[in-house]
Amino acid sequence: MINNPYLKSFKTYLRLERALSRNSIDAYLNDIGNLTQYLDLSNKYTNIKQVTPSDLKSFISWANELGMLPSTQARVISGLKSFFGFLLLEQITDTDPTAMIEAPRLSRKLPDILNLLEINSLIDAVDASRPGGMRNKTIIEVLYGCGLRVSELVNLKISEVYEDEGFIKVIGKGNAERLVPIGSSALKLLKIYLHEIRVHNKIKEGYQDYIFLNNSGKNLSRIYVFKTIKALAEKAGINKSISPHTFRHSFATHLIEGGADLRAVQEMLGHVSITTTEIYTHLDRSYLKEVITTFHPRS
Incomplete structure (x- = not known):
């Protein structure tokens, strides 16, 4: 029988970090269960x-x-990609067998974003x-x-911050x-944290270069960041579905709405393909209307 001891931790990842609904989580777990059953029938692996x-x-x-609809096939592939991506993220595996598997093209769901007022209210909370x-x-x-992924944030190092130049690696x-x-706002707070707060922390051996530390002197976990943001959103009275990735979506959307070049945003987000970045051009309908009104000769 094939061994799959990672479903419990994968479920926690989907619930806390991906913020998926119970139905979506159950569907993903069911798809992985079907894969495990299929592999068992093949008697190839343990x-x-x-x-x-x-x-x-x-x-x-x-x-x-079995007559799977394109939408169901897309969900199954999404579940497989999430599961093997999770194994890669947790360094359980060093390769992703789903990398070259493409899902059928469907309309893309636009992510939730925060406006500046909501972001300020979160910070004030x-x-x-x-x-x-x-x-x-x-x-x-x-x-x-900076539009970072949460995994990039928790692994950010002091040696990767170039304060004078205003860049981070x-x-x-x-x-x-x-x-x-x-x-400038982020850099100002980062300097205060590094030079006035963090210097008083007791740091575990091997974690001296990590920027964001927990009470044990080690770098923060992704789950901690997620829980903190969810609690702050509740405190601030924001009812949207919020995760650390929401700030990345908001970062990209606000830049593009402000007139930033799509290629520059792609570079800052670390997207391999420009098509991934292009989703942010479809988020603000009022902005698109303003562009037409301002620039179209018949408007």
């Missing part, structure tokens, strides 16, 4: 880490023979007088000010490096 792209394509073809308060305030400023997906400008 460990989920041995799965190859060919196995996954065969599984999808097998599922298609942080009690800076409490332990970790200035750190958490800085986290929000850096997430929004970010290690993104696939260990790809990029330089991202850091806004």
Whole structure:
């Protein structure tokens, strides 16, 4: 029987970090269960880490023979990508067998974003007088000010911050490096945190270079950042579905709405394809209407 001991931690990841609904989580887990059952029938492996792209394509073809709709196929592939991406993120595997598997093209769901007032209310909801308060305030400023993924944030190093130049070096997906400008508000808070708050922390050996530390002197977990932001959103009275990724969406949307070049935003986000960045051009209908009104000769 194939060994798949990672479903419990994957479920926690989907619930806390991806903020998926219970129905979506159940569907993803069911899809992974079907994959495990399919592999069991093939009698090829004893460990989920041995799965190859060919196995996954065969599984999808097998599922298609059951009359799967394109929307269902897209969800199944999304679940597979999430699961093997999770294994890669947790360093359980070092390859992703779903990398070359494409889902059928469907209309893309636009992500929730925060306006500037909502972002300010989140920052104001942080009690800076409490332990970790200035750190958490800085986290929000850096997430929004640089458009980082949460995994990039928790692994950010002091040696990767260039204060005088106003840039940070970010290690993104696939260990790809990029330089991202850091806004003045984020940089100001980061300097205060680094030079006035963090210097008083007791730091564990091997974690001296990590910027954001927990009470044990180690770098923060992704789940901690997610829980903190959810709590702050509730305190600020924001009813949107919010995660650390919301700040990345907001960062990109606000830049493009302000007239930033799409290629520049792509570079700052670390997107391999410009089509991934282009979703942010469709978020603000009032902005698009304003563009037509301002620039179209018949308007």
